[in-house]
């Protein structure tokens with residue numbers, strides 16, 4: 349069996365495609381999720397990939413969850429910080445709760461998951477951290493001050509940790525998906541999707557979760573060892589950095 353990969357939010361949407369892609373590439377995979385037990389059970393039944401429930405927004409829960417995964421499957425060598433939420437509102441209507449929930453999950457979640465795993469990766473001299481940020485962390489998005497701030501923060505921690513991890517064999521990279529056809533995006537009214545969002549995507553369609561999963565599998569591989577601190581923009585040509 350290959351290395352162990354832990355994928356947060358790994359039982360649905362982009363995360364499920366990442367879990368499946370890594371399994372197909374020969375990794376042992378553990379998928380974390382937050383609360384949707386039915387989706388997690390169906391995912392495990394379909395794929396054989398074990399699922400583990402805890403919130404990435406809770407540091408102590410991350411420590412306990414990672415301990416359980418490692419006791420079951422061995423040390424985490426690849427960490428994919430994919431779990432994410434939206435709580436959209438124009439800024440003048442955004443509540444402190446909407447701000448904090450998104451920061452806690454989408455930004456602090458990356459700290460909460462990476463911090464307990466980091467020392468083990470340093471000791472073993474190998475690690476791959478892949479952070480799923482967003483096009484809206486690169487360009488900003490009206491109605492998503494919270495999400496844009498958190499996802500931009502994910503790019504900052506990626507670059508800082510890349511510098512700290514490089515001499516210990518740890519690479520840290522980010523992927524910024526554009527609009528991908530998951531539940532998060534399908535929740536947008538169809539009229540808005542068809543009339544406002546898709547016309548802004550030069551390739552003329554939403555992305556597929558598997559198109560993000562293939563970027564993750566590449567960054568996780570030994571062949572990507574010279575790539576660290578980088579951001580892959582996978583957005584159908586919608587935005588260039």
Ligand code: NDP
Pocket residue numbers: 356357358359360361362363380381382383384385387402403404405430431432433453480481482483524525526527528529530531532533
């Ligand atoms: P989905 O809403 O389809 O799935 C989100 C996943 O994250 C679920 O598995 C969910 O668990 C999990 N999750 C949410 N909160 C937590 C938490 N606190 N702790 C642990 N797990 C949690 O999202 P997508 O697949 O669309 O998005 C995945 C990532 O990609 C996110 O970070 C998102 O911001 C990013 N992204 C998505 C884009 C898109 O177009 N879809 C575009 C750009 C970035 P549960 O199943 O239990 O609810």
